[in-house]
Amino acid sequence: MSGPRVNSFFLGNSSGVNFSIILSPRDAETGKLQLANCSGSKRAGDWNLDVIPGVNTSKVTVSLSRTLELCLPNATECCPSPLCMVETLQVLACRGSVMLAQLLIQAEIFANSSFAGNVSENATIIPNQAFKPLGSCPCNLTAGACDVRCCCDLECTPDLQQLFSGSCFPGVFGGDVNPPYDQLCSSQSMEYTPEWFPFLCVQSSLDNTPFLGYFYHGSISTPKVPSFKIPLQTSPGKPFTGYREGDPIITEEDEYFTVPQQSMAGQCVGNAPVAYLHNFDVKCLTSLESYKEGLPHDVRINTGTADFVQQNVLYRAITDRGKFITESESLLAAEVLCQNVTFAEHYKFIWKDKNIEQVNVTVFHGSLCDGEILTQRFTVEFLSLNSTHGEELFENPGYQVGKPVKAANLNASDPLGSLNIWQPAGRGLCASATDRPVLFGVDSYSGCILEVDINEDCSFLRGNVTEKLNALVQATHIGKKDNSSYSDLNDWVEIIRLDPFSSNVSTGGFKGICPDIPANLNIRIIFAKVGAVQGIPQQEILAVQISYSTVLWQFQCGLGCRNTLSFLPITASVQFIEVPAQPPLPVTRYQKIYAEFDCNQNEVCWPQLLYPLTRFYTGEPYSQCLAKGLFLAFLVLLAAIMSNPWFSKLWNR
Amino acid sequence: SSQLSSLPLHILLHVNGVYYVFYFSATLAMIIYKSQVFSYPDDFLAPDLAVLFLTAILEVPRLYLGFKGNLTEAEAPLGLSLGLTVGSVLLCVYLLLWQTYVLWADVLLNAVLLSAYGLESGLKVMAIAAFVS
Numbered sequence: 122m123s124g125p126r127v128n129s130f131f132l133g134n135s136s137g138v139n140f141s142i143i144l145s146p147r148d149a150e151t152g153k154l155q156l157a158n159c160s161g162s163k164r165a166g167d168w169n170l171d172v173i174p175g176v177n178t179s180k181v182t183v184s185l186s187r188t189l190e191l192c193l194p195n196a197t198e199c200c201p202s203p204l205c206m207v208e209t210l211q212v213l214a215c216r217g218s219v220m221l222a223q224l225l226i227q228a229e230i231f232a233n234s235s236f237a238g239n240v241s242e243n244a245t246i247i248p249n250q251a252f253k254p255l256g257s258c259p260c261n262l263t264a265g266a267c268d269v270r271c272c273c274d275l276e277c278t279p280d281l282q283q284l285f286s287g288s289c290f291p292g293v294f295g296g297d298v299n300p301p302y303d304q305l306c307s308s309q310s311m312e313y314t315p316e317w318f319p320f321l322c323v324q325s326s327l328d329n330t331p332f333l334g335y336f337y338h339g340s341i342s343t344p345k346v347p348s349f350k351i352p353l354q355t356s357p358g359k360p361f362t363g364y365r366e367g368d369p370i371i372t373e374e375d376e377y378f379t380v381p382q383q384s385m386a387g388q389c390v391g392n393a394p395v396a397y398l399h400n401f402d403v404k405c406l407t408s409l410e411s412y413k414e415g416l417p418h419d420v421r422i423n424t425g426t427a428d429f430v431q432q433n434v435l436y437r438a439i440t441d442r443g444k445f446i447t448e449s450e451s452l453l454a455a456e457v458l459c460q461n462v463t464f465a466e467h468y469k470f471i472w473k474d475k476n477i478e479q480v481n482v483t484v485f486h487g488s489l490c491d492g493e494i495l496t497q498r499f500t501v502e503f504l505s506l507n508s509t510h511g512e513e514l515f516e517n518p519g520y521q522v523g524k525p526v527k528a529a530n531l532n533a534s535d536p537l538g539s540l541n542i543w544q545p546a547g548r549g550l551c552a553s554a555t556d557r558p559v560l561f562g563v564d565s566y567s568g569c570i571l572e573v574d575i576n577e578d579c580s581f582l583r584g585n586v587t588e589k590l591n592a593l594v595q596a597t598h599i600g601k602k603d604n605s606s607y608s609d610l611n612d613w614v615e616i617i618r619l620d621p622f623s624s625n626v627s628t629g630g631f632k633g634i635c636p637d638i639p640a641n642l643n644i645r646i647i648f649a650k651v652g653a654v655q656g657i658p659q660q661e662i663l664a665v666q667i668s669y670s671t672v673l674w675q676f677q678c679g680l681g682c683r684n685t686l687s688f689l690p691i692t693a694s695v696q697f698i699e700v701p702a703q704p705p706l707p708v709t710r711y712q713k714i715y716a717e718f719d720c721n722q723n724e725v726c727w728p729q730l731l732y733p734l735t736r737f738y739t740g741e742p743y744s745q746c747l748a749k750g751l752f753l754a755f756l757v758l759l760a761a762i763m764s765n766p767w768f769s770k771l772w773n774r
Numbered sequence: 775s776s777q778l779s780s781l782p783l784h785i786l787l788h789v790n791g792v793y794y795v796f797y798f799s800a801t802l803a804m805i806i807y808k809s810q811v812f813s814y815p816d817d818f819l820a821p822d823l824a825v826l827f828l829t830a831i832l833e834v835p836r837l838y839l840g841f842k843g844n845l846t847e848a849e850a851p852l853g854l855s856l857g858l859t860v861g862s863v864l865l866c867v868y869l870l871l872w873q874t875y876v877l878w879a880d881v882l883l884n885a886v887l888l889s890a891y892g893l894e895s896g897l898k899v900m901a902i903a904a905f906v907s
Binding site: 306319321322323324325329331744745748752755 | 838
């Protein structure tokens with residue numbers, strides 16, 4: 122039988138010591154304990170005494186050997202009331218008849234208050250939360266039994282409550298769900314009472330508190346569960362009827378054919394689908410740790426007629442590793458981990474109408490070692506069956522978005538020119554950066570970092586920066602159309618150059634600060650739609666302007682100012698500005714009338730002004746506005762009645 | 775000539791009329807104040823306002839009938855006025871006890887009005903007794 126037990130220790134030599142336990146009744150009148158003598162046994166009533174002797178200390182255990190269950194109707198051996206027993210025990214240690222030590226135990230034991238009965242099937246009625254807080258006693262967790270330290274629990278008898286009334290749970294959790302608020306007349310705890318407080322304090326009971334809150338009876342809308350599945354163009358049952366431009370290319374297993382491409386954020390994603398008739402040429406940076414192999418080259422590709430074509434793969438080894446690899450800082454001579462990886466993949470899709478006839482892949486592979494940064498290159502080209510030399514898709518003379526802008530050097534002997542912007546790699550330094558051509562319609566902003574010595578001469582720095590920026594623009598004219606020929610001068614517009622203002626202001630001998638460095642190159646290209654060919658709008662470049670923005674370069678001190686090199690970022694930005702070649706379409710009468718009543722565009726919103734007749738305005742509760750409106754109507758009615766001479770006759774009678 | 779019309783009743787009715795105008799505007803202003811400062815559960819503002827306007831609607835015929843009955847020494851209008859007073863008292867008790875928020879000023883105003891009603895009812899009963907006999 123397990124029940125409460127208590128341990129104590131008897132210090133001293135316990136040889137020859139007799140331990141006994143006796144129940145000591147209290148004297149009813151005086152309340153004093155009766156003196157005990159050494160005659161007693163190891164059992165007294167329901168109590169047992171156990172002694173484990175030791176050398177210098179003995180463990181004395183007093184235990185109770187009865188149940189502490191609350192009396193149920195048919196049970197015996199139980200506790201009739203929650204306070205099960207109040208007894209006084211004495212444990213005596215005697216040697217012979219001499220009392221050596223005495224232990225006084227006062228036991229007040231309550232019955233176990235766990236609920237053992239049927240759970241009722243009735244649902245608790247939840248009160249309307251506009252009037253009564255839900256959960257008036259949050260600590261009342263057990264039904265049918267008293268929760269300890271919960272002073273708002275009604276199942277606790279006063280005797281039980283008295284036990285823990287000193288340490289009740291405070292605040293809301295302890296049942297104070299309706300604290301008196303400041304505007305109540307009976308609340309004294311406010312530091313600042315306004316002067317009108319005695320008149321406008323709330324006298325009504327605490328049942329109506331503003332803190333019961335607003336409960337909004339809104340309309341219910343069922344949420345649409347977002348389906349995160351990518352809708353495929355094909356479903357297994359439907360026959361595949363060919364690719365249209367922009368459709369993703371599907372493999373044999375009904376999955377996307379993926380080639381790493383650049384995402385909108387700029388970084389490369391490995392599993393981007395390839396769109397039909399959209400060529401691209403991307404460069405992706407990767408290293409040995411983050412290298413991931415792409416799709417295996419033995420997957421077959423859906424041609425568009427539910428037929429599948431195998432990829433014709435040609436493997437070649439890289440010859441010039443330097444074009445792809447940028448060395449990282451740490452370079453160990455030997456014993457570096459190297460792996461055979463793909464350096465570049467060139468896909469050529471031969472197409473006809475809506476189908477793919479052939480897929481030719483050239484894969485360049487080489488070894489990549491730990492610590493090196495690899496610039497992978499992936500190109501996808503769609504070639505028509507008639508011509509396999511990579512000609513234009515349509516005979517579209519105008520510029521297409523994404524095509525490089527044609528530049529020319531018409532004054533020189535070699536007319537070929539270039540208009541580029543930076544394409545940095547590795548650490549982003551200008552020394553290791555490459556160029557890429559400006560693409561039509563693509564606003565870009567790129568740059569690289571130039572390392573400048575602290576002792577560098579300012580005019581030398583200016584010259585250096587200007588030279589680097591001018592290297593990007595190696596042209597004097599830009600082609601108006603994509604098929605501008607070098608022989609026709611009318612096809613080209615001259616680049617308007619606004620050279621940087623060279624100042625001869627000296628810094629007065631200060632080192633480390635240089636004003637007016639033309640570090641930003643702005644290329645502004647103005648284009649317009651000048652017509653349409655076969656329904657495709659033609660875009661032409663009208664003018665190009667190149668200007669420089671100056672910055673003030675100041676040497677940036679590192680930690681402790683021990684560095685001698687500081688960084689100067691030089692940037693090039695391209696901006697395409699569309700100019701309307703035709704006047705805009707006239708606004709229709711319907712649009713003009715609608716714009717007047719459009720609440721989002723006007724300052725005065727007529728439907729909202731007619732609130733409460735129309736319910737567009739949502740800033741005020743409808744019931745309040747209605748009440749105010751009715752009151753106004755009542756006043757108007759009153760005024761009308763009282764100003765009637767009939768009424769004044771009635772009043773004076 | 776013995777005059778059966780009760781002068782105190784007339785004075786009281788007059789004072790009641792003036793006081794009622796003040797009472798109505800003050801209670802309306804306080805309801806507007808309460809609706810801005812405190813939060814009303816849904817549709818609890820409407821009954822309070824409705825009761826206030828109902829007292830206004832009852833007050834006018836009540837006072838008119840009281841005046842007329844007293845001056846013409848007829849017990850029918852006075853009796854009708856007494857009946858309307860009972861209704862007004864009930865509405866006043868509602869505004870005093872069962873409003874959503876009762877301010878202390880509400881208690882004051884309604885208590886004064888109730889005492890006026892009580893006094894009036896007493897005087898009307900005495901006047902009816904005088905007219906009948």
